[in-house]
Amino acid sequence: MESSGEEGRIIKVSGPVVEADNMKGTEMHEVVEIGEMGLFGEVIELDGDKAVIQCYEETSGVAPGEKVVNTGQPLSVDLAPGLMSSIFDGIQRPLNYIREEGGDFIPRGIEVPSVDYEKEWKFTPEVSEGDEVGELDILGTVPETKIVEHRVMVPRGTQGVVKTIKEGEFTVDETIAEIETPEGEVIEIQMLRRWPVREPRPQDEKLNPNEPLITGQRVLDTFFPMTKGGTAAIPGGFGTGKTVLQHQVSKWADADVIIFIGCGERGNEMAEVLEEFPALEDPETGESLMERTILIANTSNMPVAARESSIYTGITLAEYYRDMGYNVALQADSTSRWAEALREISGRLEEMPGEEGYPAYLATRLAEFYERAGMVRQQDRTGSVSVVGAVSPPGGDFSEPVTQNTLRIVKVFWALSTELKDRRHFPAIDWLESYSLYNEDVKKWWDQEIKDGWLELRRRSLELLQQEDELQEVVQLVGPDALPEKERVVLDVSRILREDFLQQNAFHDIDTYCSPKKQMDMIETILQFYDVASEAVDQGVPADKIAEMEVKQRIARMKEVPEDEFEQELTDIRNQMKNEVDKLKKEVRR
Numbered sequence: 307m308e309s310s311g312e313e314g315r316i317i318k319v320s321g322p323v324v325e326a327d328n329m330k331g332t333e334m335h336e337v338v339e340i341g342e343m344g345l346f347g348e349v350i351e352l353d354g355d356k357a358v359i360q361c362y363e364e365t366s367g368v369a370p371g372e373k374v375v376n377t378g379q380p381l382s383v384d385l386a387p388g389l390m391s392s393i394f395d396g397i398q399r400p401l402n403y404i405r406e407e408g409g410d411f412i413p414r415g416i417e418v419p420s421v422d423y424e425k426e427w428k429f430t431p432e433v434s435e436g437d438e439v440g441e442l443d444i445l446g447t448v449p450e451t452k453i454v455e456h457r458v459m460v461p462r463g464t465q466g467v468v469k470t471i472k473e474g475e476f477t478v479d480e481t482i483a484e485i486e487t488p489e490g491e492v493i494e495i496q497m498l499r500r501w502p503v504r505e506p507r508p509q510d511e512k513l514n515p516n517e518p519l520i521t522g523q524r525v526l527d528t529f530f531p532m533t534k535g536g537t538a539a540i541p542g543g544f545g546t547g548k549t550v551l552q553h554q555v556s557k558w559a560d561a562d563v564i565i566f567i568g569c570g571e572r573g574n575e576m577a578e579v580l581e582e583f584p585a586l587e588d589p590e591t592g593e594s595l596m597e598r599t600i601l602i603a604n605t606s607n608m609p610v611a612a613r614e615s616s617i618y619t620g621i622t623l624a625e626y627y628r629d630m631g632y633n634v635a636l637q638a639d640s641t642s643r644w645a646e647a648l649r650e651i652s653g654r655l656e657e658m659p660g661e662e663g664y665p666a667y668l669a670t671r672l673a674e675f676y677e678r679a680g681m682v683r684q685q686d687r688t689g690s691v692s693v694v695g696a697v698s699p700p701g702g703d704f705s706e707p708v709t710q711n712t713l714r715i716v717k718v719f720w721a722l723s724t725e726l727k728d729r730r731h732f733p734a735i736d737w738l739e740s741y742s743l744y745n746e747d748v749k750k751w752w753d754q755e756i757k758d759g760w761l762e763l764r765r766r767s768l769e770l771l772q773q774e775d776e777l778q779e780v781v782q783l784v785g786p787d788a789l790p791e792k793e794r795v796v797l798d799v800s801r802i803l804r805e806d807f808l809q810q811n812a813f814h815d816i817d818t819y820c821s822p823k824k825q826m827d828m829i830e831t832i833l834q835f836y837d838v839a840s841e842a843v844d845q846g847v848p849a850d851k852i853a854e855m856e857v858k859q860r861i862a863r864m865k866e867v868p869e870d871e872f873e874q875e876l877t878d879i880r881n882q883m884k885n886e887v888d889k890l891k892k893e894v895r896r
Contacts, residue, residue, distance in 0.1 A: 314357065314374035316341065322361050322611040323654035326374040329357035335380045335504055340365075341372040343415035346397060348381050348615070351655065360611040360651055362397050363414045380502040383619055384420040385626045386478040387427045387448045387456045387497055391596045393580060394420070396569075396604035396616030412608075426475040427497065429458065429482050433468050440465040442510075442629060442684050445483055445495065446473075451597040453588060454563065457630040458497050460485065462508065466493070499626075503618035507625040511683040518748040519635065519692050522558035522819035523551075524865075525735045525808045528829060529764060530742040532718045534561070534633050535681030535690035539641075539712045542722025543702025546734045549575050551720070552637040554733075554812050555694055557586055557595060558819050561635035563627045564599040567620040570613045570643025573605040589819070606643065613647040621678045624691045631687030636679075640696035641672070645708045661707045669711040676715045704739075717743040731809055737771050756822050763829050767803055770836065774800035792840060794849035799836040806862045807832060817865050827876055828864050834880065835861060838887045846894040847887075855890075857882045 314332070318325035324340055324347060332338070332349055340347045340361055345368065351358035359374070383398045393401045395412070398420045404412055431446040433439060443460045445468075450456035466487040476482055478498040485493045501507065515533035532538045542548050549571070556564045566583075568576040579601060586595040600623055604616040617638050624634040638644070645668060652665035660666040681690040695716070699706045702724050713719060719741050726734035745761060752760035773796050777789065786794060807828055811817045820828075839852045860879050867875045 314338075314376070316368065316370050316372045316374060317356075318370065319365055319368050320654045321650070322365060322609060323651060324359045324361050324365065324368065324374070325356065326359060327356050329374065329376070330355040332357050332376055333380075335502070337377045337379050337381050339375040339377065341368040341374075343368075344375075344417075345415055347374075348611075350651070358655060360614070361609070362612040362615065363412075363609055381504065381615060381618075382500045382502045383622050385499040385501055385623070386421045387450045388421040388425065388478065389600055389623060390451045390454050390456075390563075390598060391600075393601045393603060394619070395608065396602065396612035396614075396619060398602075398619050401603060421478055421498065423477060423479055426477055427456075428475050429473060429497070431471045431473050431483075433471060435468050435471055437468045438466070439468055439485060440685075444630075445471065448497065452593045453591050453597040454627075454632075456497075458482070458495075459629065461495070461499060464493055464495075501622055501626070503615065503622045506678050507622070507629060509680070509682045510685065513681040513683055513688065514747070515681045515690065515744070516747045517751050518744070518822075519633075520558075520560045520822055521555050522821065523554055523733060524810055524820050524825050524828070525733055525737070526555075526720065527820075527822060528760075528825045529737060529768065529808075530718060530720060530735070530740050531744055531748050532692065532694070532742065533681075533744045533747055534692055535679060536692055536718060536744055537676045537679045537716040538692075538694045538718035538720060539697055539709075539716045540694065540720045540722060541697035541699055541704055541709045541712070542734070543699065543724045543727075546702070546722035546724055546727045547732055548696040548698065548722060549639055550812055551722075551733050551735075552639050552694060552696060553579065553582070554818070555635065556583075556599070556637055558589065559635045559692075560633075561692065562598065562632040563624070563634045564595070565602070565620050565624050565634060565636045566599065567602045567604075567616055567636070567638045569602075569604055569616050569638055569640060570606050570647065571639055573607060575639075576603045576605050579603075610647045610650050613644060614651065617641070617644055617675055621675065621691070621693070625678065628682060628689035628691045629684050629687075631684070631689045633690045633692070635692045636694070638675075638693065638695040640698045641675075641712065642696075642698040642708050645672075664707050668707060669714070672708075672711050673715050676712075731804070732812070733808075733810060735808075737768065737808065738775060752822070752826075757826050759830075760826060763826070763833060766833055767807075767829060770796060770800050771803060774804075791843045791849040795836065795839045795843055795852060798849070798853050799832065799839065802832055802835070802858065802861060806865060810865070814866065816868055820865065821869060824869060824872055827872065831861060831864065831876065831879060835883060838883060842887050842890055845891055847890045851890050855883075855886050857886055 314326040314329040336349045338347050345363045347359040347361040349357045403418045427448045441462050444457045448456040466485045469484040469486045471483040481494040483495040515535035518531045519534045584596045602620050604613045624636045649664050679691045679693040699709045721736045721739040722734045723736040749761050
């Protein structure tokens with residue numbers, strides 16, 4: 307890291323917060339080198355010639371009187387070919403290179419480049435000499451992985467005529483093109499860019515998201531859909547399955563690029579991601595899932611300040627691939643740990659605490675993060691960043707500040723229930739508490755791409771589950787036998803919805819993913835069973851007889867039927883349903 311030559315002096319050290327004087331000329335969010343070891347830090351407060359710095363490394367041993375060196379640069383990330391398949395820490399240091407140089411633990415003051423400056427990438431031009439280009443026009447492409455094509459774009463604020471453009475193999479910092487601006491200035495273009503993490507990348511046009519982010523998880527896609535470019539929160543107590551659900555979304559979402567931020571979670575959970583993802587197969591291409599994934603690991607035993615910056619690092623990388631025209635799905639696990647980092651740093655700064663000790667600007671910071679999601683048109687390309695943030699409320703209390711402030715911002719709420727977890731119902735999403743505000747936005751897609759009537763099927767299913775919840779209070783008092791026949795059918799069908807549709811086994815070869823068409827067919831079949839059962843009860847068939855129908859076993863096993871066999875199985879189930887009900891009606895008429 308280059309220094310600007312200016313030096314300050316440390317006057318106070320409090321955990322990750324360092325105070326220095328003689329810092330005149332320093333700017334907010336500027337990166338500095340702290341102490342004799344040159345620890346990495348960022349200016350977060352200025353008062354005259356004094357600066358308050360948050361240090362991204364362990365500060366033990368750093369003493370007052372040691373120097374602080376300005377770099378003249380804001381906290382930024384490197385944007386270039388080679389990001390895919392990488393595993394970074396919260397400030398974009400590649401953990402595999404750190405391990406090669408410093409061993410299993412991150413040495414303090416270590417400097418490693420975020421991208422490989424020696425590797426050569428094959429660059430294929432998309433424009434010719436003499437062509438006019440503007441900002442974010444694609445100059446050429448690089449096969450970054452077998453799945454992702456890296457599109458090298460004209461930098462922001464640059465336009466003019468292509469004076470020279472090369473073809474062949476180049477390192478990220480070699481000049482691949484020259485652009486002559488209208489003022490006659492010749493600008494050299496490399497594949498490497500830098501962008502400040504706290505500054506959102508500009509957007510030409512922000513679009514209304516209207517296409518669902520298909521995850522293959524029935525409770526999400528059918529009941530509480532999220533759009534490409536949308537925002538969702540997954541709050542839940544300990545052990546309710548937040549991380550597994552985010553892993554499922556990462557594996558199966560129909561996104562081009564996955565960015566997974568492990569923000570302050572346990573090291574063993576992140577280790578599981580690091581072991582699992584390379585072994586997983588991308589469903590579209592058959593290649594390793596890591597070929598389209600970037601992992602940012604900042605576990606709970608890493609410095610707290612780097613945890614605060616990790617989500618900004620992740621969202622900046624997501625915006626970069628969005629500008630190329632890709633759909634990016636970003637998973638942040640968890641925003642509660644990030645908020646705890648804010649709280650700790652705020653406490654060290656002796657700021658006035660807000661609710662439960664969190665800083666008063668918690669809601670603003672959360673909004674700044676989630677607002678960087680969206681579907682965007684840049685030039686003639688459309689890309690999106692979809693953000694799913696896990697929230698870990700202490701004791702599963704959804705009234706705590708992080709959950710409540712997140713709910714004011716996001717449009718999808720996937721509430722995880724401790725009660726469902728205890729009943730071994732996974733995903734443990736509470737269908738009575740959860741909601742999506744994207745239903746009307748995605749209705750057209752479902753009707754055109756899959757089948758008419760998705761919204762009505764969803765409405766009827768949720769009504770049945772709501773009725774069941776109300777009837778359970780009566781059942782606990784007087785037992786199910788005291789209920790009218792029609793209401794006993796409601797309980798029976800609601801149980802099928804809960805156990806055979808909403809429950810999904812993430813570790814089952816077939817049930818781990820369910821296509822939108824299969825989801826529609828399943829819910830349609832269950833509601834068809836409800837309709838024929840209700841009609842049969844109206845004609846005198848006892849609810850006990852309905853409950854004993856053999857076709858229910860086949861309905862229960864629908865989710866385990868492979869996609870290529872499902873059409874035939876569906877036909878057989880519906881025929882058997884009709885035959886059994888007709889037989890019961892005849893018995894009653896006798």
